[in-house]
Amino acid sequence: MYGYHGKILHVDLTERRSWSESKPESWYKMYIGGVSMATRLLWENIKPGCDALSPDNPICVANGIFSGTPVPVGGKYGLASKSPLTGWLGDSLSGSWFSVTLKRTGWDGIVIHGASDQWVNVFVDDDRVQFRSADKYLGLGTFQTEEAIREDLLDDQVRSATIGPGGENGVLFANVTNDGRQAGRTGHGAVWGSKKLKALSVRGTQGVVVADPETLMRMSFQIIEAAQGPHTSKYRLLGTATNVLNMNTLGLLPTRNYQEGVFEGAELVSGEYLEDHFKVKKIACAQCPIACEQISAAKQGLYAGAMTGIEYECLYANGPNCGISDMNAIIKMIDICDRGGMDAMSGGVTVSWTMESFERGVFTKEDFRCSKYPEGFEPNFGDGEAGVTLLEMIRDREGIGALLSQGTRRASAQVDKDRGTESYKWAMHIKGLENPGYDARGLKTFALGLAVGTRGGCHNRTAAYDPDIKGDVDRFSIDDTRGELAKDTEEYAAVYDSLPLCKFIRRCFSGRADREGAWPAIRDLINATTGWTFTYDDVSLIGERAHTIKKAFNIREGWKRADDRLNHRWHHEPMTEGPSAGHVVTEEELEYLKDLYYRAKGWTSEGLIPKDKLLELGMADVADEIGV
């Protein structure tokens, strides 16, 4: 088999043993890699209904089809477990050296079962598996842990996916980090922490061989050249932070916990300002010719020395969304998240919920007592030091940080129960996952995409903002085209997430990002790598199958139609300023949109998947379990 090794590594932390599982080529053709394959491995290996923090919830790593080859931006892997934050599927992607090194170990994926009683670093050294004590790495940040492992194993080619103190301490939105990139959002770090798995390290010496290297090299070279042109200039020059001013102009930049969509300090937190005053270096993931990661450093004041990659999503969450316009403080907040191994989006939105709750009198100064401020402090919007301190308290689960470390859904439910308040009304999450940096009240196709998403409030799994922002549809109203649009955009995203290829390359194949522009090249790259004879339609099927196995997982975990919903604020409270003021997504609108969407997917009106649909996709064993 070209492009794959045909086997999955299983590791049992409880028994401290490992074994190999062979997979047939037909299985790879169905599930390809990344998020799709990781979710399929989870489907096969989890005990349905289990507690996400129990030994029954496995960690499933699945590499990419193009990983370890020169195919641009193909060095990515998928990670899946049941999410302790949402209770649904937790699926993430990360890129870079860990992925390409994993490819050379000879394993297409790794499933980690059980739980260790001692902190452990699992080291996959080609076909050998070592269980190393991780005691000496405890408390180290993510970057430091990777470096310390490399130093101990005396090899620069050892790459590690690690958790930081956030994951060790059980922060429910803790991440897994490798090479400065995060498998983010759904709390993988907490799952790893519950198993006492501090790091998964890999070293691979085996070469990667593809079926048709001449075609692969020719195509890769062309795409790399195209990736130096206008199709990626946004990512190369300012990075995703360029979105700050764009979203502000559209009135969609979440401000003060999504109370408004325009921020008076937007210039000070813009990608342009970041570039001029804080930029240190632009870095690429392994195998990427774009280099979008904008490493930035706080230069002066209290937070000098803080340094990390700044993306739009972390920036909006910790900046405008907390009312903070001091970039030094924002960089420090993101630095705390990245080194502490926590999701900077969920972290920022949890801080903004805390600030609004304080301003509305749910909390008082005394609630914020901590070692740094024994008398407590007042976390008002715009106070950078309050943001920094809250994230430190969350990471260490100190004082009120223990409550906040559970994310906005649980924290608001707990507080409302204890204090008789209604803070759930400004808890900005969907399915328990804190929302992304585009206010869906002014993007109604996107609102549907988010509500039905298997992952919760995530902009990466649905591209439904695209027709809204481009103006293909009226973003403030709804019509009967939106169900198809939500289906098409989520399956489009699922193709990229399952190869995986970074979506930033999407215009470099032909100049057009749509299916007609991208699928022919993706088809040819798949065939050159594997020797298969995939067609255009087979590429589309990758996305539909990927999304189907994700949905099937949630259905088996008890998902019902009523679980596809938005948060209270987006349903009931319009913004008062800017171009998106005055709009909400009513519950009636959303129910109508959901009807359209389920119909477009070929599902029942309750959102369940008919047996015939699953059989048509070749998923007979899934049909047996959840088909209706």
Add this chain to the structure above:
Amino acid sequence: MVSSTSKHKYITCDPEKCIGCQLCEYVCSYTKTGEYNSYRSRIRTIRVDEILITAVACRTCEHAPCVTVCTRDALEQDEVTGIIHINDHLCDGCAWCIEACDFGAISINPITKLAEMCDQCEEEEQGPQCVLWCPKDALELTTPDQRAQRARRKLITEEALH
């Protein structure tokens, strides 16, 4: 700081431009072996302290220490090009050349266990493939003159700043 004494061309990397993508390693190993494998690449990327990134290949030193220390005369430097050739029949993988190299530019092939190093793709029509592929033009095959220009440019930047 060590620096090469080469009067010949060799492949240089501008750390300001290098993004750490490793594409040079894939292309090198593919050109030399037909497979993609960083362990078989004759140019190696390195990233330290999160933001310091570069790639290193043979710097064709004058009186190259690797050639001198080889006890089996397996290494031979071309007088015209400066490229150092390793004779597979004579090399026994003792790794003394690796010890002698100040630049970490020589590696041991994990399969044959013999030494390997950059030959500037002298058999390739288009020259060094890593230079051809580098997406950021960080890699170049430079002459001593070009390196001198770089040194002067760096000097003026430093002196102007201090």
